[in-house]
Amino acid sequence: MTLEVIWTSGASQDYLNADARLAPTSAIDGLVQLLRLFPEMGSPESDKVRRALVGNRRVYGLFYSSDATRIIVLALIDLRQSPEAIESLLRDRGIDS
16 A cells, blocks of 8 residues: 655645756655655654655755655755754754654
């Protein structure tokens, strides 16, 4: 059984703002389809959150959580910034990394 995918409002905005040269929508959509089949393929960031790399040169991180029935996409972040900035953005969205 494949899982339902739910995008949070912040992640949806990230998707719309992603640099198409670095993370084409086809690459993001393809990754999400893979996650539906293999939800544990992303690297664990915390007990509940995983990160999967996407895009040309893998500069974007798709942060998500999953359970038995769904995947919740929490953020799509350009990782070419300081770890502190990424942690701050995740914290501002209520995501424990």
